[in-house]
Amino acid sequence: MSNLLRDLREALSGVTVIAGEDVDQRYWSDWYRGHPTRPLALVRARSTDDVSAVMSFCNRHRLPVIVQGGLTGLCGGAEAEADAVILNLERMSGVEAIDLDAGTMTVLAGTPLETAQKAAEAKNLLLPLDLGARGSCTIGGNIATNAGGNNVIRYGMTRAMVLGLEAVLPDGTVLSNMNSLVKNNAGYDLKHLFIGSEGTLGVVTRAVLQLQPRPLFRAAALLATASFDALVGTLTAVRRGLPGSVDAFEVMWPEFYGIVTSEMPKERLPIAQVHPFYALVQVSGNDEAHLAASFDEILFACSERELVTDAVLAKSEREIEAFWAMRDAVAEFQRLVGPRTGFDVGLPLRKMEAFVEHARVGLASRFPGAITAFYGHLGDGNLHLMCHVPNVTTQPKKEIEDIVYSIVRDLRGSISAEHGIGKARTAYLNYSRTESEIALMQTLKRAIDPNNILNPGRVIAV
Amino acid sequence: MSNLLRDLREALSGVTVIAGEDVDQRYWSDWYRGHPTRPLALVRARSTDDVSAVMSFCNRHRLPVIVQGGLTGLCGGAEAEADAVILNLERMSGVEAIDLDAGTMTVLAGTPLETAQKAAEAKNLLLPLDLGARGSCTIGGNIATNAGGNNVIRYGMTRAMVLGLEAVLPDGTVLSNMNSLVKNNAGYDLKHLFIGSEGTLGVVTRAVLQLQPRPLFRAAALLATASFDALVGTLTAVRRGLPGSVDAFEVMWPEFYGIVTSEMPKERLPIAQVHPFYALVQVSGNDEAHLAASFDEILFACSERELVTDAVLAKSEREIEAFWAMRDAVAEFQRLVGPRTGFDVGLPLRKMEAFVEHARVGLASRFPGAITAFYGHLGDGNLHLMCHVPNVTTQPKKEIEDIVYSIVRDLRGSISAEHGIGKARTAYLNYSRTESEIALMQTLKRAIDPNNILNPGRVIAV
Numbered sequence: 001m002s003n004l005l006r007d008l009r010e011a012l013s014g015v016t017v018i019a020g021e022d023v024d025q026r027y028w029s030d031w032y033r034g035h036p037t038r039p040l041a042l043v044r045a046r047s048t049d050d051v052s053a054v055m056s057f058c059n060r061h062r063l064p065v066i067v068q069g070g071l072t073g074l075c076g077g078a079e080a081e082a083d084a085v086i087l088n089l090e091r092m093s094g095v096e097a098i099d100l101d102a103g104t105m106t107v108l109a110g111t112p113l114e115t116a117q118k119a120a121e122a123k124n125l126l127l128p129l130d131l132g133a134r135g136s137c138t139i140g141g142n143i144a145t146n147a148g149g150n151n152v153i154r155y156g157m158t159r160a161m162v163l164g165l166e167a168v169l170p171d172g173t174v175l176s177n178m179n180s181l182v183k184n185n186a187g188y189d190l191k192h193l194f195i196g197s198e199g200t201l202g203v204v205t206r207a208v209l210q211l212q213p214r215p216l217f218r219a220a221a222l223l224a225t226a227s228f229d230a231l232v233g234t235l236t237a238v239r240r241g242l243p244g245s246v247d248a249f250e251v252m253w254p255e256f257y258g259i260v261t262s263e264m265p266k267e268r269l270p271i272a273q274v275h276p277f278y279a280l281v282q283v284s285g286n287d288e289a290h291l292a293a294s295f296d297e298i299l300f301a302c303s304e305r306e307l308v309t310d311a312v313l314a315k316s317e318r319e320i321e322a323f324w325a326m327r328d329a330v331a332e333f334q335r336l337v338g339p340r341t342g343f344d345v346g347l348p349l350r351k352m353e354a355f356v357e358h359a360r361v362g363l364a365s366r367f368p369g370a371i372t373a374f375y376g377h378l379g380d381g382n383l384h385l386m387c388h389v390p391n392v393t394t395q396p397k398k399e400i401e402d403i404v405y406s407i408v409r410d411l412r413g414s415i416s417a418e419h420g421i422g423k424a425r426t427a428y429l430n431y432s433r434t435e436s437e438i439a440l441m442q443t444l445k446r447a448i449d450p451n452n453i454l455n456p457g458r459v460i461a462v
Numbered sequence: 463m464s465n466l467l468r469d470l471r472e473a474l475s476g477v478t479v480i481a482g483e484d485v486d487q488r489y490w491s492d493w494y495r496g497h498p499t500r501p502l503a504l505v506r507a508r509s510t511d512d513v514s515a516v517m518s519f520c521n522r523h524r525l526p527v528i529v530q531g532g533l534t535g536l537c538g539g540a541e542a543e544a545d546a547v548i549l550n551l552e553r554m555s556g557v558e559a560i561d562l563d564a565g566t567m568t569v570l571a572g573t574p575l576e577t578a579q580k581a582a583e584a585k586n587l588l589l590p591l592d593l594g595a596r597g598s599c600t601i602g603g604n605i606a607t608n609a610g611g612n613n614v615i616r617y618g619m620t621r622a623m624v625l626g627l628e629a630v631l632p633d634g635t636v637l638s639n640m641n642s643l644v645k646n647n648a649g650y651d652l653k654h655l656f657i658g659s660e661g662t663l664g665v666v667t668r669a670v671l672q673l674q675p676r677p678l679f680r681a682a683a684l685l686a687t688a689s690f691d692a693l694v695g696t697l698t699a700v701r702r703g704l705p706g707s708v709d710a711f712e713v714m715w716p717e718f719y720g721i722v723t724s725e726m727p728k729e730r731l732p733i734a735q736v737h738p739f740y741a742l743v744q745v746s747g748n749d750e751a752h753l754a755a756s757f758d759e760i761l762f763a764c765s766e767r768e769l770v771t772d773a774v775l776a777k778s779e780r781e782i783e784a785f786w787a788m789r790d791a792v793a794e795f796q797r798l799v800g801p802r803t804g805f806d807v808g809l810p811l812r813k814m815e816a817f818v819e820h821a822r823v824g825l826a827s828r829f830p831g832a833i834t835a836f837y838g839h840l841g842d843g844n845l846h847l848m849c850h851v852p853n854v855t856t857q858p859k860k861e862i863e864d865i866v867y868s869i870v871r872d873l874r875g876s877i878s879a880e881h882g883i884g885k886a887r888t889a890y891l892n893y894s895r896t897e898s899e900i901a902l903m904q905t906l907k908r909a910i911d912p913n914n915i916l917n918p919g920r921v922i923a924v
Binding site: 101152174179181183189215232240241285286290346348349379382416419421429433436444447460 | 642645677910
């Protein structure tokens with residue numbers, strides 16, 4: 001094995017290759033922390049050529065490669081393996097160009113999302129991808145996992161923002177698909193192979209992203225409804241009243257609202273009473289007066305129609321930030337409640353209520369006293385669930401997952417709306433995808449990575 | 463060969479199989495009419511099972527299959543071959559379901575676009591795909607070619623509207639990928655393999671489409687500018703002023719405007735004077751007063767800034783229709799001018815002017831007296847060009863294409879923004895795509911269609 005490392009170092013002259021025993025524990029796993037593992041070696045690529053050299057060497061020697069971006073993944077896709085080389089892209093960071101006419105950005109894969117967001121902002125443009133991990137996650141990881149986040153209802157997932165990309169194939173071939181045209185039907189649109197396939201078909205090294213005009217003003221409200229129907233009715237009213245201007249419609253069930261506000265003094269709570277549903281709604285646009293008046297009017301009409309039973313309009317940017325801080329306090333769940341098993345499921349709007357009910361009952365009857373907290377992106381059909389079972393030394397993750405994913409399967413939902421499959425969910429992939437779909441995924445994987453060296457064991461078994 | 467036909471009929475009991483000598487000439491080619499050819503046979507599938515049986519039989523017998531939708535393609539993708547079976551999907555027509563909550567439509571591949579549009583409209587929803595061939599082209603063909611059209615600037619290409627689909631693979635496997643969720647990251651997003659690959663990887667048989675709320679009011683103007691910069695400035699102003707509300711920004715160069723208005727009496731022309739650029743701009747929304755006032759204001763500001771030199775606002779729906787009729791009169795080019803060689807190129811905004819200039823000069827110097835007419839979708843970077851060379855018995859298509867495509871290549875544009883490659887443009891594919899991209903397309907084709915029986919010779923040579 002030490003010969004292999006020596007040969008790797010030789011093949012990659014000038015590139016940092018850290019032997020397994022010297023690899024910092026930070027690189028042993030992503031945020032999922034399934035089985036943090038010391039890898040064979042860690043390579044810190046500086047360029048596409050470095051990535052190509054690594055892949056070419058590892059393909060020749062049948063060495064597994066695990067690609068790492070910002071390590072914020074939630075399903076173990078970037079977790080190290082004892083026999084694998086970690087290909088880390090953190091050094092490939094930087095915004096290479098912003099084209100003001102076209103509103104596009106050319107960016108390296110290792111660039112943190114927040115860095116790219118700020119570069120767009122500095123040119124008065126918007127990179128509309130946004131998620132809690134923005135400070136750490138990288139553009140390459142966002143693309144590989146087709147990241148979702150808070151603004152999908154308005155701008156779509158990462159896939160919708162990628163015009164072109166460069167990727168290194170498992171055999172080291174550099175695939176330049178740096179399209180910057182909005183319309184290009186000259187042959188297969190290859191970028192889609194690499195978006196959302198979690199690094200199993202190629203290593204994304206740079207990309208051309210479509211930016212958007214930055215809306216000048218935003219308005220937000222926290223509201224409560226008495227029923228799920230009323231919640232859906234409110235979403236429809238906001239969408240119809242301000243088409244194309246709804247940034248977010250985040251729903252919180254009362255357990256979730258209770259947990260994230262548990263450390264706030266009661267008199268500082270925007271809505272102190274307990275309601276069946278809470279929603280954080282944000283709209284934005286360029287015509288401040290029209291935006292504010294329309295938003296007011298829509299919410300007022302929703303109250304009149306008894307859809308909305310309580311509502312607080314943010315009176316300042318600071319109050320909007322405070323609403324979001326509450327929603328983002330989900331990151332504190334572990335501290336506030338305890339270790340959790342998390343879910344990210346996709347469901348048709350009309351099946352969400354049934355899902356919540358079945359999951360609540362199913363988990364409570366199997367694990368009396370279990371704490372379940374539901375929240376999600378209503379307009380996208382995306383629900384998150386956190387479950388904590390009290391008084392156990394280890395959370396019964398597998399049993400909890402079996403219960404929840406069986407409900408998802410029976411409701412014909414998706415076991416992963418935005419987080420992906422990684423290593424954590426491969427066993428459940430057939431709950432959401434047919435046999436012929438999985439067979440076609442395997443055909444693609446075998447055709448592009450015949451030696452199964454790139455992120456092996458992720459997404460699908462080959 | 464007659465044995466093969468007998469066996470095919472036997473394998474497809476109950477399905478209409480028409481022998482080559484009885485095949486109506488309508489099925490010999492699409493609108494491209496490269497080399498209309500009598501096929502071996504024509505099969506009129508009624509169901510996905512029929513399609514599966516045809517593919518399975520033809521795969522076993524290594525019989526080429528050409529798929530036909532509405533036959534409106536402009537690059538020979540659906541043209542028959544003497545040794546091939548035509549798989550026609552016209553009988554697989556119908557909207558199966560519209561889900562009002564999710565705003566989705568489930569539709570069979572052979573459904574004409576206009577039928578699907580009207581079904582959406584009847585439910586007060588919008589299927590935002592629209593193109594001149596709407597009455598004949600089918601949803602399956604729209605998906606296979608990733609059709610563009612008039613509203614791409616606002617709603618994207620067909621790809622952006624497809625949530626899920628069902629496709630039959632070359633070996634007859636039915637791939638059900640009928641996703642209806644906005645967010646679904648459970649494994650590879652396989653639908654993208656079939657969207658825009660022009661039927662070379664599978665036969666699309668049905669789909670789930672995302673519909674949009676139908677805007678209640680629209681406004682349109684025909685305007686003229688003195689320079690390309692002023693045109694771009696106007697586009698930017700309209701987009702900023704009414705973000706998310708711009709349906710179309712169609713630009714016409716003066717030759718084009720002259721041809722499409724040549725049969726109108728001068729006093730009825732909306733703009734009678736000759737200008738360097740004309741544009742048809744349409745916006746729409748739900749707040750009529752706000753829409754009209756904003757649009758007025760934006761156009762007035764553009765005049766004040768001397769971006770717009772002449773403008774006519776449509777005063778009624780009828781006038782809007784009249785503007786569009788002018789733009790759509792491009793279909794009359796052949797009658798008004800003569801046989802033409804047509805182009806559909808994609809270019810960065812800032813290279814459009816250079817393209818027009820180089821193409822005009824290049825064609826005029828090689829073919830004195832050549833008539834060239836440019837028009838296109840400015841916001842999408844998509845230009846069309848018609849060229850007619852007078853006083854020749856046959857249009858020198860190949861030479862014209864060599865001249866135009868070389869300019870596109872040198873400007874790093876796309877040889878096909880929306881029409882696709884088909885049979886007509888395979889020789890130029892490498893003008894817009896790299897060697898490694900074409901190699902990867904071939905890898906995909908070989909993996910999914912190892913016997914090369916499905917639409918062979920389309921898009922890429924294998």
